[in-house]
Amino acid sequence: MRPSQRKPDQLRAIRITRHYTRHAEGSVLIECGDTKVICTASVEERVPPHKKGSGEGWVTAEYGMLPRSTGERMQREAAKGKQSGRTQEIQRLIGRSLRAVVDLGKLGERTVTLDCDVIQADGGTRTASITGAFVALHDAVSGLMQKGLVKENPLKEAVAAISVGIYQGTPVLDLDYVEDSACDTDMNVVMLGSGHFVEVQGTAEGHPFSREEMDTLLELAKHGIGQLVEMQRKALQG
Amino acid sequence: MRPSQRKPDQLRAIRITRHYTRHAEGSVLIECGDTKVICTASVEERVPPHKKGSGEGWVTAEYGMLPRSTGERMQREAAKGKQSGRTQEIQRLIGRSLRAVVDLGKLGERTVTLDCDVIQADGGTRTASITGAFVALHDAVSGLMQKGLVKENPLKEAVAAISVGIYQGTPVLDLDYVEDSACDTDMNVVMLGSGHFVEVQGTAEGHPFSREEMDTLLELAKHGIGQLVEMQRKALQG
Amino acid sequence: MRPSQRKPDQLRAIRITRHYTRHAEGSVLIECGDTKVICTASVEERVPPHKKGSGEGWVTAEYGMLPRSTGERMQREAAKGKQSGRTQEIQRLIGRSLRAVVDLGKLGERTVTLDCDVIQADGGTRTASITGAFVALHDAVSGLMQKGLVKENPLKEAVAAISVGIYQGTPVLDLDYVEDSACDTDMNVVMLGSGHFVEVQGTAEGHPFSREEMDTLLELAKHGIGQLVEMQRKALQG
Amino acid sequence: MRPSQRKPDQLRAIRITRHYTRHAEGSVLIECGDTKVICTASVEERVPPHKKGSGEGWVTAEYGMLPRSTGERMQREAAKGKQSGRTQEIQRLIGRSLRAVVDLGKLGERTVTLDCDVIQADGGTRTASITGAFVALHDAVSGLMQKGLVKENPLKEAVAAISVGIYQGTPVLDLDYVEDSACDTDMNVVMLGSGHFVEVQGTAEGHPFSREEMDTLLELAKHGIGQLVEMQRKALQG
Amino acid sequence: MRPSQRKPDQLRAIRITRHYTRHAEGSVLIECGDTKVICTASVEERVPPHKKGSGEGWVTAEYGMLPRSTGERMQREAAKGKQSGRTQEIQRLIGRSLRAVVDLGKLGERTVTLDCDVIQADGGTRTASITGAFVALHDAVSGLMQKGLVKENPLKEAVAAISVGIYQGTPVLDLDYVEDSACDTDMNVVMLGSGHFVEVQGTAEGHPFSREEMDTLLELAKHGIGQLVEMQRKALQG
Amino acid sequence: MRPSQRKPDQLRAIRITRHYTRHAEGSVLIECGDTKVICTASVEERVPPHKKGSGEGWVTAEYGMLPRSTGERMQREAAKGKQSGRTQEIQRLIGRSLRAVVDLGKLGERTVTLDCDVIQADGGTRTASITGAFVALHDAVSGLMQKGLVKENPLKEAVAAISVGIYQGTPVLDLDYVEDSACDTDMNVVMLGSGHFVEVQGTAEGHPFSREEMDTLLELAKHGIGQLVEMQRKALQG
Secondary structure, three states, rough: OOOOOOOOOOOOOEEEEEOOOOOOOOEEEEOOOOEEEEEEEEEOOOOHHHHHHEEEEOOEEEEEOOOOOOOOOOOOOOHHHOOOOHHHHHHHHHHHHHOEEOOHHOOOOEEEEEEEEEEOOOHHHHHHHHHHHHHHHHHHHHHHHHOOOOOOOOOOOOEEEEEEEEEEEEEEEOOOOOHHOOOOOOEEEEEOOOOEEEEEEEEEOOOOEEEEHHHHHHHHHHHHHHHHHHHHHHHHHH | OOOOOOOOOOOOEEEEEEEEOOOEEEEEEEEEEEEEEEEEEEOOOOOOHHOOOOOOOOOEEEEOOOOOOOOOOOOOOOOOOOHHHHHHHHHHHHHHHHHOOHHHHOOOOOOOEEEEEEEEEOOOOHHHHHHHHHHHHHHHHHHHHHHOOOOOEEEEEOOOEEEEEEEOOEEEEEHHHHHHHHHHHHEEEEEEEEOEEEEEEEEEEOOOHHHHHHHHHHHHHHHHHHHHHHHHHHHHHH | OOOOOOOOOOOOOOOEEEEEOOOOOOEEEEEEEEEEEEEEEEEEEOOOHHHHHOOOEEEEEEEEEEOOOOOOOOOOHHHOOOOOOOHHHHHHHHHHHHHOEEEEHOOOEEEEEEEEEEEEEEEHHHHHHHHHHHHHHHHHHHHHOOOOOOOOOOOOOEEEEEOOOOOOOEEEEEOHHHHHHHOOEEEEEEEOOOEEEEEEEEEEEOOEEEEHHHHHHHHHHHHHHHHHHHHHHHHOOO | OOOOOOOOOOOOEEEEEEEOOOOOEEEEEEEOEEEEEEEEEEEEEHHHHHHOOOOOEEEEEEEEEOOOOOOOOOOOOHOOOOOHHHHHHHHHHHHHHHHHOOOOHHHHHOOEEEEEEEEEEEOOHHHHHHHHHHHHHHHHHHHHOOOOOOOOOOOOOEEEEEEEEEEEOOOEEOOOOOHHHOOEEEEEEEEEOOOOEEEEEEEOOOOOOOOHHHHHHHHHHHHHHHHHHHHHHHHHHO | OOOOOOOOOOOOOOEEEEEEOOOOOOEEEOOOOOOOOEHHHHHHHOOOOHOOOOOOOEEEEEEEOOOOOOOOOOOHHHHHHOHHHHHHHHHHHHHHHOOOOEEEEHOOOEEEEEEEHHHHHHHHHHHHHHHHHHHHHHHHHHHHHHHHOOOOOOEEEEEEEEEEEOOOEEEOOOOOOHHHHHHOOOEEEEEEEEOEEEEEEEEOOOOEEEEEHHHHHHHHHHHHHHHHHHHHHOOOOO | OOOOOOOOOOOOOOOEOOOOOOOOOEEEEEEEOOOOEEEEEEEOOOOHHHHHHOOEEEEEEEEEEEOOOOOOOOOHHHHHHOOOHHHHHHHHHHHHHOOOEOHHHHHHHOOEEEEEEEEEEOHHHHHHHHHHHHHHHHHHHHHHOOOOOOOOOOEOEEEEEEEEEEEEEEEEEEEOOHHHOOEEEEEEEEOOOOOOOOEEEEEOOOOOOOOHHHHHHHHHHHHOOOHHHHHHHHHHHO
């Protein structure tokens, strides 16, 4: 029995609110149960040095947590003077995941930065960030197309992400914080709408996992991501 | 005529939402027109070195802006590796303002940290932070009293803050971003419910102000803060 | 009775020494009682990015204290690897105060940096810095005019600063360290020769101040600044 | 055809040299083709704060590359003043991988730090680091047991790692730098001697991968890691 | 002919002013021609970790230059966020030089920090710092003895320093900035009153020096340091 | 009697291995007894700002120690976020020493960076770095000449370095770690093949040295460097 009473293959309640803040080209609040992340997409008409003159654009991400998004207050990274290894790992993952669905040539020489800021955390903040950031990116890209700055749609398809893991011997979908803390194997899966993998990151600090367990987890993830992609589609129609 | 059509002595629409996030001992979303700040109060059972063994507690504040809370995306301070002078100035101001209403002896040897994170900015973020942080602090302190950890109420009275300035020759209350950018004289006033001053910070980079102008601005501020203190009171009853 | 035996409205002995060091375009040692600050003005033929191509110049300030300018040795900020919030707050104040009297267009595309380094501290270092920096800036600007690099005088009028506060119930002018430590209300006032305000920063961490107290303090400050501006004038004639 | 003429399931020549440097409790040079990494294990009789008083030890890792271990000289991280996100990600991976085979209670309250320093890079430095670090850790632990500081063997089994990927449509084992640069899908697999997974990190920045491709890659990895574990065993007997 | 018209073995005018600032246990302004350095000695009743419980004290130094002590304004190290290699090299040299004359056991478990801050630079700032710091240290130590905190004099003898070099083919004593810039070989010599060497640092970036040149330079240095030690002695009597 | 049984004027066994790593334009492993340093020379077709447009090149050095190159593990400088004063002092010394033998005009507008990374330390790492870096630089420069990028040999002559010191009253050559720790006077000498000095850095923290001792030490150094230059010559022929 899961602490949240959910079934093993049941997602938490997901809510995607577009146009959440006013200034960004794309701004989404994504809520996955008690995990809440503001994802904004900012367009800037410049590219990093390695893209200058290439005719291609760039998509990148930054991630942060408000100090009291968590049960215990964390030290503010700006005050500490550096981003933790975990933060950097997550923002690199978000950036790679979003770039997987963007044709950088069609985007043109501009940068879209996805800022994912967790205002309340209850597990799964990195996967919620990816799922929400796609919607924000979609809005930013639509704006560029409406203004005629981008001619052809640079988005190849949808991308979303979910965590899976083995909790008390049972493979479960979409771990919340309580499950995440008690579960040795934890896998984050990033997948396209078409069902191909972009990232698979499985970690077993205490309890190594077998090939069979891995197969089950990948199926669960596929099941969940199918639903998330559908929710993204509906939110973008709304 | 103000760009927002407000009267010179008219505040923006203020909304104070308590219990905004789940983990903090006090959590408030304050909205002053389009300025939106999440203020959380976190209680920790330890004090900084200069208070150790004193029997007294400490109240401090940190301030941050989400990178795209503003019209142009700002660089993330955690990524830059340091907080700007502006950020440090603001968080020192918030901390001093809140300490002005706390009896640190009655609080006991514990620290309350007020995190003020701007999710959308339209001028007046530091004053909104102070006004909202007081409510978050009140909730945190009430919680300590309910748990019996604090015997006597350490809050001496309410504190709130507002900006005033001279916009196109007219003294106005509660500047939004458009007014703030176009106005030379800008004064932030922090006041107690009893009408005494805690902080007065008047700045005239371009156009120095006379004693008479200062008097008018202080009156306007008093008028606005009276209303804010009343809104805090109602929010705390709600 | 003030610890220094001064009358409530009495400044400390002020001494302004021009051409204190050899290399700078303006170099002043200002002594206010036991507070001693070296203020130098350095001219560089470049401007920060936000002024490039604008035809306007820039005036900025940096502030530091020698580690043993104080009763207890402070850690050297260069060794710590960062400037404290207090340092940044002060250097921003000095910069704004000086810019208030400079016509940046007449200065032309060049930067004047005012370095204020405290070699001995006894309260009031930030206000002494502003009063001394004006004289250094004046010398630097005169040099530019003598060389024909600047045609019209970019200095609009004099600027000086002083602290005032309430010490044991009595409003007093020009607080020294002993008074500053014992006094709850502390106000720094920056004023033009013409009597207009550039900055008013009143702070009451423990004891909030009334409107009447504020009026008295502003009068005291005006009285003191009038004398400081006169001393600046004499020093510049000397 | 692979640039190195290897068969798709063929490892590069592997060489493991124990006792490579003199001071460390374990010191290994691992060579995987042209990739060369010095892995040292250092024992210190203290633990990080989160383990103090727990009766358990800690195992952690740091990773670095000599500036000219690569084709183009990279900036020295010590000179830049911070470790890149990539470096932090890798050292966190190495640490987790090694902790997966250590019973921290049997280790006792001490820390083993695994320093993996790349002196020559040709792809696969993070997986070579894990494979080599296990041997260094084994030597350090044997030393502790010989000295009687540790009673029971805290090492549960062997751990090794390898990269796999899809190069020009063909799944291949143990990518060198040329293959790694030209290949979209890249997966690092960390596995126990028993064939269970500790980490699976598959990334597809350009070309997403199917479930079938993933299955093939995992089989290849298992095949390679079986051989690596055997080489570790032989080296430890030698 | 030297630019300053001095004879090859002639020192610049030296002036040593004791009790220059008020707070430090020793405070000296040393002027060597146009080079001016404030040297303060601060006593703290604690020692760094490597001396804790040893019964011995510690003597250390820090060095800084005011940004406009030089012909061109230098960036402030506190603003840059780190001390340059040159600064660190110099402060390490000053510390070692002073420790050479202190019996750390007689000093007892306390630290004397020598802050050498250059307010005007014209070559030879590091050697002037050492010569001045000795006098400041002497005053601090005398104070400790007068208070009875130190029983036996921990100062073994005097130490002073000077630069020598080969300028336009001629070995000269006490280089000023013009000579220093034009001269390839530059040697800083730190010597005791007894004529023994504490430090010899000879550097020839462009023009390597012969053994004979080195001998001549060492004689010149000895000649100069003899005079400096005499000036220190007189200053301490004055 | 020296702990290593060497005679007072006897070097440790020296081994110079060229082409040690694959990517660098020059790559040398130098072993001086148990001290082992990898010295690589990297050529980049750009110069630092102060050489831009000068027609001259630049030669610079960086130095590092692997964390466990020493008896006790040292903290990794990249993790600490800054290079120690010692590291900076050493890399400045290496850079100056190598520049002393390079005609920067003949090198042309390019930079050679010498990375000296200590993989095992037993005293004398800075002098071994200089001796080894010369060989790596020689290989890099030969490569530039073979490619026709450099016409005339920019290397003027050989440079090598050694430490000397007074150990238990006896002047000795090439101190190992045990001698270095027990010996008060320590001198690093950098010399050309022609017998002229480039750097002499003698330090006596505890026991000041006389002029006679200095003379003896310089003779010992000359004796040792003569042999080192011969070994460099042989290695370059090999």
